[in-house]
Amino acid sequence: xxxxxxxxxxxxxxxxxxxxxxxxxxxxxxxxxxxxxxxxxxxxxxxxxxxxxxxxxxxxxxxxxxxxxxxxxxxxxxx
Amino acid sequence: xxxxxxxxxxxxxxxxxxxxxxxxxxxxxxxxxxxxxxxxxxxxxxxxxxxxxxxxxxxxxxxxxxxxxxxxxxxxxxxxxxxxxxxxxxxxxxxxxxxxxxxxxxxxxxxxxxxxxxxxxxxxxxxxxxxxxxxxxxxxxxxxxxxxxxxxxxxxxxxxxxxxxxxxxxxxxxxxxxxxxxxxxxxxxxxxxxxxxxxxxxxxxxxxxxxxxxxxxxxxxxxxxxxxxxxxxxxxxxxxxxxxxxxxxxxxxxxxxxxxxxxxxxxxxxxxxxxxxxxxxxxxxxxxxxxxxxxxxxxxxxxxxxxxxxxxxxxxxxxxxxxxxxxxxxxxxxxxxxxxxxxxxxxxxxxxxxxxxxxxxxxxxxxxxx
Ligand code: SF4
Numbered sequence: 238x239x240x241x242x243x244x245x246x247x248x249x250x251x252x253x254x255x256x257x258x259x260x261x262x263x264x265x266x267x268x269x270x271x272x273x274x275x276x277x278x279x280x281x282x283x284x285x286x287x288x289x290x291x292x293x294x295x296x297x298x299x300x301x302x303x304x305x306x307x308x309x310x311x312x313x314x315x316x
Numbered sequence: 317x318x319x320x321x322x323x324x325x326x327x328x329x330x331x332x333x334x335x336x337x338x339x340x341x342x343x344x345x346x347x348x349x350x351x352x353x354x355x356x357x358x359x360x361x362x363x364x365x366x367x368x369x370x371x372x373x374x375x376x377x378x379x380x381x382x383x384x385x386x387x388x389x390x391x392x393x394x395x396x397x398x399x400x401x402x403x404x405x406x407x408x409x410x411x412x413x414x415x416x417x418x419x420x421x422x423x424x425x426x427x428x429x430x431x432x433x434x435x436x437x438x439x440x441x442x443x444x445x446x447x448x449x450x451x452x453x454x455x456x457x458x459x460x461x462x463x464x465x466x467x468x469x470x471x472x473x474x475x476x477x478x479x480x481x482x483x484x485x486x487x488x489x490x491x492x493x494x495x496x497x498x499x500x501x502x503x504x505x506x507x508x509x510x511x512x513x514x515x516x517x518x519x520x521x522x523x524x525x526x527x528x529x530x531x532x533x534x535x536x537x538x539x540x541x542x543x544x545x546x547x548x549x550x551x552x553x554x555x556x557x558x559x560x561x562x563x564x565x566x567x568x569x570x571x572x573x574x575x576x577x578x579x580x581x582x583x584x585x586x587x588x589x590x591x592x593x594x595x596x597x598x599x600x601x602x603x604x605x606x607x608x609x610x611x612x613x614x615x616x617x618x619x620x621x622x623x624x625x626x627x628x629x630x631x632x633x634x635x636x637x638x639x640x641x642x643x644x645x646x647x648x649x650x651x652x653x654x655x656x657x658x659x660x661x662x663x664x665x666x667x668x669x670x671x672x673x674x675x676x677x678x679x680x681x682x683x684x685x686x
Pocket of ligand 1: 631632641646647648652658659660661662
């Protein structure tokens with residue numbers, strides 16, 4: 238439940254964004270980042286469907302690597 | 317280029333650590349990263365890594381879970397909850413329904429969700445029915461719940477809120493006679509939202525080293541190296557080893573939204589008791605959304621073992637870092653992820669579940685008849 242994942246913003250409509258991570262597309266709520274300026278292409282850390290912070294592309298990519306490894310080890314069925 | 321895990325390990329091994337040192341983490345995500353990367357085995361043997369209060373599902377009051385089950389069984393509602401909550405057992409007689417999962421199997425309308433926005437969607441899709449959102453979680457999960465409230469929820473959505481704050485449990489441990497740790501790794505995503513400053517009390521009031529960490533081995537080892545050096549040099553300070561998203565002051569918009577919609581209250585932690593100012597309740601303007609204002613109270617605190625952990629389950633001690641998961645007599649015997657006895661084996665953030673996933677299969681405790 239607490240696993241937050243970095244996602245890339247594809248398009249924004251008000252406080253809703255379509256975001257993508259590793260080919261998976263999700264609707265993400267941006268309400269908690271209302272003080273930030275966000276645009277398509279930005280990376281955000283997403284927790285339970287809500288973006289909680291902006292991040293850089295490089296940071297997003299290194300986090301993805303960790304999660305990949307972890308998911309593989311955790312449950313081979315996920316891989 | 318950031319420093320590699322290997323380099324951090326070499327630096328840690330080069331430190332002149334003579335005595336046993338206990339580093340506590342308070343985040344299920346940290347414990348998972350540590351266990352899956354095998355960091356325990358890679359560190360000098362004087363260093364102990366202790367999983368502490370990092371699992372909100374584990375400490376969610378038994379009464380709240382019981383209430384959710386009874387509401388789903390007796391009221392014409394749709395109950396939605398994060399998936400982790402569905403298998404958490406309550407203390408009832410053998411023939412009675414002991415989890416949301418069993419209630420669902422017996423016909424109650426219970427739906428696992430992965431986001432507060434799904435609760436809103438389900439409520440909108442069923443305007444003629446009441447929807448109850450059973451929301452357990454620490455700050456990182458409660459902030460999205462607050463955002464959901466601030467954006468406005470449908471009239472038919474009510475909340476059973478079991479949100480908890482992390483730091484008061486650490487504060488309680490530090491104020492006790494036996495805190496059980498020498499250094500703290502502070503949680504990364506809680507600090508992202510609330511700001512790293514929340515953890516300054518560990519250093520200021522208790523003189524212990526502390527460092528915020530992220531979830532890569534690099535970040536965790538950097539934080540461990542930091543607290544070990546702080547300890548050796550006797551110069552504790554609050555370090556931030558997750559600057560990627562942990563900024564000074566945290567996410568102030570999120571904090572503002574939480575202040576508008578919620579209030580901090582004294583709260584019960586399962587098997588532990590009430591910890592002052594450690595829970596989230598609804599702010600007065602949102603009190604009408606509280607499930608307690610809309611439905612009868614089914615809590616039934618006269619039940620045998622109401623509020624406690626299941627018989628024989630040492631989850632409360634595991635959560636407080638008093639024992640390692642496999643020191644529980646039931647670990648890997650009566651209690652496995654397939655047949656979990658306690659919440660620490662149910663939740664993905666529970667230390668018992670994480671250790672089991674990490675390959676620890678044997679209990680270190682003598683077997684007893686249960
Ligand atoms: S192994 Fe099972 S019974 Fe023992 S503390 Fe963990 S969850 Fe509770």
